[in-house]
Amino acid sequence: MELSGAEIVIQCLKEEGVEFLFGYPGGAVLHIYDALFQQDAVKHILVRHEQGATHAADGYARATGKPGVVLVTSGPGATNAVTGIATAYMDSIPLVVITGQVPLPVIGSDAFQEVDTVGITRPCVKHNFLVKDVTRLAETMKKAFYIATTGRPGPVVVDIPKDVTDPNRKIPFEYPKTVSLRSYNPQVRGHRWQIKKAVDMLLGAKRPMIYSGGGVVLGNASAALTRFARLLGFPVTQTLMGLGAFPSTDPRFVGMLGMHGTYEANMAMHACDVLIAIGARFDDRVTGKIKEFCPHARIIHIDIDPASISKTVRVDIPIVGEITPVLDEMCEIINSGDIKPDTIDRSGWWEQIRQWRGLDCLHYDRNSERIKPQFVIEQLYEVTGGNAYVTSDVGQHQMWAAQFYKFDLPRRWINSGGLGTMGFGLPAALGVKLAFPEADVACVTGEASIQMCIQELATLLQYRAPVKIINLNNGYMGMVRQWQEFIYESRYSHSYLETLPDFRKLAEAYGHVGMQIKTPADVRPALEEAFRLRDRTVFMDFITDPAENVYPMIEAGKAHNEMRMAPGVSDTRELA
């Protein structure tokens, strides 16, 4: 088969089984767009801003586990994509981002729409390529998909100069079946001896804790984690990125940990004597004050990336490897050994946890006349039967969604944790809905975040991808306001959005259904109505209590046992 560079790009996408290509055209990629026009195996989704393309591809990837694919032009197309690339990088999401580049002969001459895309994206990609020769294009595409999806996943940028896609230069095409890179061999099997040692440590624990993270979702290890945790019967806490990997409705789940984690999760972290971290990276939002992190615990850490191990917290037993085989091996050793998980009596530990739980740290005022944002999420959970895909933006609403929507399945909770990118939620919902047209997809957002990629409302209509937007409108950049209240003596410097659009009209202008909900009694009916409108995108503008804060909260530099609790919730720390 003889193909031009432009055709090769598309052919490679077909070979990789790519369903959707999220993109936006421009001069440097017009040859590729022309090749795209002449086929229909790969469906192009025309976004309204390149940031939206990257987030939509990212949402698609998080929900499906398959790589998200993006096509943008050189210069501003590429720079607009950078926020989305960095978002994916921080959360280890597999993306392949194809960027057009100016023709090879003019690279370096400050040509029209030239930027050094490889240079700009280098610190926020797993790897990137500049393709200098059409004969290497297919091989490079193959490598890009391979690198993006194996080991610790991440975004890969393939920068293609326009002349490399020249439609008039055809070369023989064959898609490589395999790829081997002498410099890249992600390790998959954990070290047997380390695994054995870890099992001994776990079985000897009096106050054990399982701390699992996004790696369990990324590595599709949810079933293995659930088997492991149930076999041991240990309490489980999950990071923001791990939610759903272990069922939130399981009694062993003590809630999310960290800055806005539950009282019981954080207190248990502080008190535990053996901690096993599974696909989690000891982020500073999780550890709080490093010096006082799990002060009584010996730590086991399973991670596929050696660089995640002992990066911020030194661990006692590192295990580098893929999660499922490691946990399965642990279960096997436990099942075949003499010491049973319940040989040590841990009823005292569970009693302690029960007492911490009794504090009801997520308590909020249910009798308020204003709509409480927590209430909206609870109702959303009920109306969707806990089965929706929930994307979110960044801020207080994100934390409430994480705290109050009880995810029982992985890949259902889709948010930007590492970079914390406002604007992520709406385009991500688009990507999810395209992947699962029959599923309920909700985007929990705030009036500030939603405006950062609001233009994608048009894309939702164009591709008939109806999602439900839950705008928790508190009139403030609530998360910023909360910090200003606590840390800057309520000096609300530029965190109030004085001129908000009429979101209902805005939704209508984009061809969707708009609703505004002002009283608690209307919350449930509005949600029910919105989800009944199966083929419409509904923008629900919930006017919520502007003074509500996210609790508990561990302020920067504080330890796990130094939480600020909601008013009316008293601390029972002395019980510990």
Added chain:
Amino acid sequence: MRHIISILIENESGALSRVAGLFSARGYNIESLTVAPTQDESLSRMTLVTLGSDEVIEQITKQLNKLIDVVKLIDITAHEHIQRELMLVKVLSVDNAARQEVMRLVDIFRGRTIDVSPTTFVIEVTGEKSKLDAFLGSLESGSIIEVVRSGVTGVMRGERGLTL
């Protein structure tokens, strides 16, 4: 502590900037960095001298290993090793006595005079960093016109090598 990390890296454009970028982005220290192709044209050998606590050095080697272009690396300071640096020094030396003195120092430090003009010498010295520092220290300070140092390179002693 000071560590010398030897790296085999794909001889691709951009590979060097990935390493340099990693150090600046993560706030690691680089004392010196040398790079040149090896007998295998597809590979470059890089020698990187860095300072840091054991924890930092561990992260540095892990992060370097994570770069797709890095094929293999070793911290040669963890082994018996030899390190060398090449230095070229141009000195201004006009009167006879001073010229004699420079020649004597070159001799003591086993250097070589590789260019001579009526008023200057270019001297080549190789050795460990401390030797080069000592040589510079013994020259009359005002006489140095320029100093060019290659940065440190090194290998492990014995049969073991950093090879594929």
